[in-house]
Amino acid sequence: MTQAGFWNWGRPTSTDAPSTRSTTSRRAFLRTVGGAVSASLIGCTSKFGLRKCELAGDMSHTDLVAHLNRNIDQINAWRCHDVTIKPHGWMGLVPSLSASIAVERPRNFRLVATVPTGNVADLGSNEERFWFWMKDDKEPMIVTARHERLAVAQRQLAMPFEPDWLIEALGVIPIDENEIEFEKHPTDPKRVFFRRKRKAPDGTRVELVSTVDTCSGVIVDHSLTDKTGRIIALANMSVHERDGKAGPVLPHQVELAWPQAKMGLKLSMGRIEMNPDTLSAKQFEMPEIANCPVHDIGGEETQQAGFTGRSKV
Secondary structure, eight states, rough: OHHHHHHHTOOOOGGOOOOOOOOHHHHHHHHHHHHHHHHHTOOOOOOSSSSSSSSSSSHHHHHHHHHHHHHHOOEEEEEEEEEEEEEEEOSSSOOOEEEEEEETTTTTEEEEEEEEEEEEEEEEEEEEEEEEEEOSSSOOEEEEGGGGGGGHHHHOOOOOOOOHHHHHHHHHOOOOGGGEEEESSSSSSTTTEEEEEEEOSSSEEEEEEEEHHHHHTEEEEEEEEEETTEEEEEEEEEEEETTTSSSSSEEEEEEEEEHHHHHHHEEEEEOOEOOOOOOGGGGGGGEOOOOEEEEEETTTBBEEESSSSEEEE
């Protein structure tokens, strides 16, 4: 990927003008997305098996949230070294990449993509900051910002990355029932929507909508929309598998999309390690890459070094 392509990541185009569709049409669109996701899961096979009903059909909303949280409470962290990434959109036609992923509540995340010759991308977050780097021989650079400067970073780079949303979508953040507005699916009695009002980093109103399979007791998608109804981010989850006979359940396929930026990733995961003992704070340190300066958005000037807590690669 060229450096120009990197800095144009997520740049709005003329077709990205704010939508004027009503709340009703926005909800209809989300229902269509949820229906498409549900249809795509029909006939899927996994160790867990979405076809099997785990929950009672008359379960209350409170009990449904409690069921989901019992699963999440068992997952403080997870890691997978057997990940295949299929990028699409902003990188054009790119072959699949091998990768590793590690996630730990509340803000630790690391995705490193590799090819036989070495690392080609590093995307991560820890308690203090987030960062991303993509290999570019012309102008290599690690771009980073503190979490409180995310709104500034998004304005400067027109970037869609929101670490907190991504970590929540990956299944380690408990659900607060008090912030949920429940809505029945219009056609599928085994689907329900969780609607949650949130604030974006710049203070504007956004809505997180999650589709829950009330038969299998899993979340099958998350969507984040802005106040105009435009989709900011989507996460579709499938191939849910249980860890052992009575362990927690996680999806082994996650499709992420940022429609306004015309980009997305499909993550296909093999064996997932639940709550690995060997996961350390060093796993979530920003990398230190030879001859690669650091651009701290809203902070210090671009520098060769100067941050503590960086891991050499």
